[in-house]
Amino acid sequence: MPRMASFKNEVAGVDVPSYQAVAPDVERTTVDRARTGDQQALADIYDWYMPRVYRYVVARVGNPAEAEDLTEEVFLKMLGAIGGFRWREVPFSSWIFRIAHNCIATHYRKTAQRGGATSELSEDMLDGRPDLATAVEERITMEEVRRASQMLPDAQREVIALRFAVGLSIADTAKALGKREGNIKALQHKAVAKLQKMLIPGAGGAGTVRER
Amino acid sequence: MTEFETRLDECLEALSEGRWDLDECLRRYPEHAAELRPMLLAAAMTARALDVQPRPEFAAAARERFLVATGQRLQEAMDVEPAPAFFAAARMRFLLAAQRMKLGEAATQRAARRLPIFGSPMRALAGGMAALVLMLGVSTYTVASASAALPGDWQYPIKLETERVRVALAFSDGAKINVKLDIAEERVNEIEQLAKRGRIIGPGVLDRLAAQTQPLIDDARGGGWQPGEAARLQKVSEKQQEVLTMAAGQIAPDAQANLAAVTDVSKVAQDVSKRILFFANPHPPVVLTPSVPLTATPPPTSTPETSPSAESTTPSSPQPSGATTTAPAGGPPSVSATSGGIVISATPVETRSNVRLHAVTAGLLSFLVPGSGDGWKLVDAPSHGVPPLIKFSNADDTSLIVISTVNGDMYWYIGKNGRFDEVQMRITKAGGVFVADRNVLRTAYPDTSDIPWYVMQSIVLAVPATPTATPTATPTATATPVAATPAASGVLTPHP
Numbered sequence: 041m042p043r044m045a046s047f048k049n050e051v052a053g054v055d056v057p058s059y060q061a062v063a064p065d066v067e068r069t070t071v072d073r074a075r076t077g078d079q080q081a082l083a084d085i086y087d088w089y090m091p092r093v094y095r096y097v098v099a100r101v102g103n104p105a106e107a108e109d110l111t112e113e114v115f116l117k118m119l120g121a122i123g124g125f126r127w128r129e130v131p132f133s134s135w136i137f138r139i140a141h142n143c144i145a146t147h148y149r150k151t152a153q154r155g156g157a158t159s160e161l162s163e164d165m166l167d168g169r170p171d172l173a174t175a176v177e178e179r180i181t182m183e184e185v186r187r188a189s190q191m192l193p194d195a196q197r198e199v200i201a202l203r204f205a206v207g208l209s210i211a212d213t214a215k216a217l218g219k220r221e222g223n224i225k226a227l228q229h230k231a232v233a234k235l236q237k238m239l240i241p242g243a244g245g246a247g248t249v250r251e252r
Numbered sequence: 253m254t255e256f257e258t259r260l261d262e263c264l265e266a267l268s269e270g271r272w273d274l275d276e277c278l279r280r281y282p283e284h285a286a287e288l289r290p291m292l293l294a295a296a297m298t299a300r301a302l303d304v305q306p307r308p309e310f311a312a313a314a315r316e317r318f319l320v321a322t323g324q325r326l327q328e329a330m331d332v333e334p335a336p337a338f339f340a341a342a343r344m345r346f347l348l349a350a351q352r353m354k355l356g357e358a359a360t361q362r363a364a365r366r367l368p369i370f371g372s373p374m375r376a377l378a379g380g381m382a383a384l385v386l387m388l389g390v391s392t393y394t395v396a397s398a399s400a401a402l403p404g405d406w407q408y409p410i411k412l413e414t415e416r417v418r419v420a421l422a423f424s425d426g427a428k429i430n431v432k433l434d435i436a437e438e439r440v441n442e443i444e445q446l447a448k449r450g451r452i453i454g455p456g457v458l459d460r461l462a463a464q465t466q467p468l469i470d471d472a473r474g475g476g477w478q479p480g481e482a483a484r485l486q487k488v489s490e491k492q493q494e495v496l497t498m499a500a501g502q503i504a505p506d507a508q509a510n511l512a513a514v515t516d517v518s519k520v521a522q523d524v525s526k527r528i529l530f531f532a533n534p535h536p537p538v539v540l541t542p543s544v545p546l547t548a549t550p551p552p553t554s555t556p557e558t559s560p561s562a563e564s565t566t567p568s569s570p571q572p573s574g575a576t577t578t579a580p581a582g583g584p585p586s587v588s589a590t591s592g593g594i595v596i597s598a599t600p601v602e603t604r605s606n607v608r609l610h611a612v613t614a615g616l617l618s619f620l621v622p623g624s625g626d627g628w629k630l631v632d633a634p635s636h637g638v639p640p641l642i643k644f645s646n647a648d649d650t651s652l653i654v655i656s657t658v659n660g661d662m663y664w665y666i667g668k669n670g671r672f673d674e675v676q677m678r679i680t681k682a683g684g685v686f687v688a689d690r691n692v693l694r695t696a697y698p699d700t701s702d703i704p705w706y707v708m709q710s711i712v713l714a715v716p717a718t719p720t721a722t723p724t725a726t727p728t729a730t731a732t733p734v735a736a737t738p739a740a741s742g743v744l745t746p747h748p
């Protein structure tokens with residue numbers, strides 16, 4: 041396993057955007073300007089967060105067409121709500137993913153459907169990284185991994201989406217979901233253990249730890 | 253949580269932050285390596301699988317729709333129609349933005365210089381629409397260059413429209429207030445610039461300043477303002493008055509009435525902002541003058557009121573008839589000269605709210621103060637003569653009363669945490685004597701304002717013994733037994 045700087049690089053071997061979309065002070069001044077209606081600031085926020093919100097929504101709903109619609113909806117909601125954003129309550133990233141979370145919850149209520157449609161995810165959503173395969177992952181396509189993640193219970197999938205797809209910290213994930221950090225950690229354990237059982241079934245290991 | 257789970261958390265966090273790689277995780281916790289490895293791999297694979305990118309076509313179209321939506325808020329706010337033109341304006345903005353990126357500054361400047369040619373078609377559009385086209389279409393350069401425009405410049409209308417857009421785009425009330433304050437400040441900066449350049453200032457310029465300030469006053473009176481906003485309004489209104497005074501010589505002859513009107517508006521703005529600040533922060537870090545609004549109704553200056561109201565309680569009073577205990581009728585109380593021309597009665601002459609008040613006389617001035625029994629003391633008194641100011645402070649020096657022997661004006665300094673507020677209790681102005689508002693005082697200083705209030709009420713300034721002495725200045729025996737005693741009048745310096 042090559043020494044790489046980041047989580048996703050462990051598999052992909054490619055530099056991915058940092059978890060911090062932008063320096064905190066820059067984000068702060070930009071968000072403050074956006075709150076006064078500064079269009080350029082709103083555009084910056086959109087540019088920083090859109091890919092992450094999209095990743096989150098895809099991780100939640102699976103269906104890319106739905107994900108696109110929902111991503112747009114998240115930003116329109118954000119536009120309507122940013123005037124009421126307060127720094128003292130949550131970090132901006134937690135705030136925006138809370139909106140995303142609510143949009144998806146509403147979406148599920150409306151369609152009365154849970155997840156599903158995972159098969160619509162396709163390889164063309166990946167941006168053609170050449171060294172995708174490694175010794176362990178060769179036999180597992182990304183499609184299979186995503187399908188596995190779609191099989192997680194909703195609460196676990198949500199944590200996985202915020203932690204792994206978006207890159208929020210445990211603390212920010214907890215703030216986005218309005219849960220305690222311990223709760224998030226427990227959900228993450230369960231999810232990772234389940235994923236491991238599904239993806240690397242022969243490895244034994246930690247997947248059985250909880251049953252000890 | 254088991255130890256393994258703790259290690260797993262630690263590794264996931266470190267991996268996600270890019271601090272450790274997988275090997276580092278396994279090296280650190282060899283005892284868990286066998287279990288950690290598949291789990292961390294599964295997590296890493298999932299993270300990789302979820303690292304999807306939006307389709308470029310979607311990303312571009314969604315971005316445009318979002319930016320149009322930011323403009324639609326503006327449209328709603330300004331009630332601008334029609335929508336198709338709006339979309340066209342948004343597209344124009346993007347095209348121009350692209351052009352800027354490709355062609356750089358020079359191209360934008362050329363585009364900006366062409367603007368006056370477009371003048372008439374733009375005026376044909378609705379005002380709000382023009383603002384939109386200006387903001388969205390003509391783009392940053394023109395707006396930026398217009399921001400320095402002064403009344404009379406060709407870009408000045410653009411500047412005004414841009415400001416309207418800023419107000420309309422501000423999402424929250426607080427943001428709107430700040431934008432409006434920016435604009436009010438800008439109006440006065442413009443007048444300052446005009447004056448410095450020796451230009452004549454016409455009625456329109458002054459009216460715009462008033463028109464920008466008056467809504468702020470109305471808004472501030474409506475409530476909900478933060479101290480920071482009130483402080484800005486105060487600063488802006490002070491600057492307005494300063495600049496208007498400075499520019500007075502360059503106001504056009506037909507604009508004198510406008511000048512008077514805008515000066516009035518500005519003063520009201522200053523008063524309103526001070527009032528908000530006063531209530532927002534009863535202990536501001538700086539001395540405020542005046543901090544308590546003065547009521548225009550003068551109190552009896554020759555006869556302190558002997559209040560029968562409930563606030564004056566005299567449980568120890570030997571007299572059943574009233575709330576005020578007075579000195580024995582028929583003669584002045586025993587007096588002791590404590591310092592030069594300042595005479596303080598040795599015994600209390602009145603008790604209010606359990607505070608024993610002693611009579612003080614200095615020159616023509618007389619009043620009541622709490623005595624040393626209640627911890628009050630005369631400070632900074634000269635060894636002889638009547639000083640211009642008499643100062644009394646309480647036991648812990650947190651309350652200082654200063655009274656002018658010339659006109660009876662009284663200031664009260666209330667200290668807290670090493671800071672002092674200055675409160676004008678009694679001020680002589682052209683229109684008479686003005687005193688602080690009792691209710692405001694009590695709201696701001698509920699525990700400490702009673703004593704200064706009693707002192708203020710008791711102030712009597714005798715009319716100098718001149719041929720035109722009026723009978724109204726004659727003190728009554730009940731309330732001011734020591735007013736204008738012969739001893740005191742002997743050391744009086746005649747006041748003009």
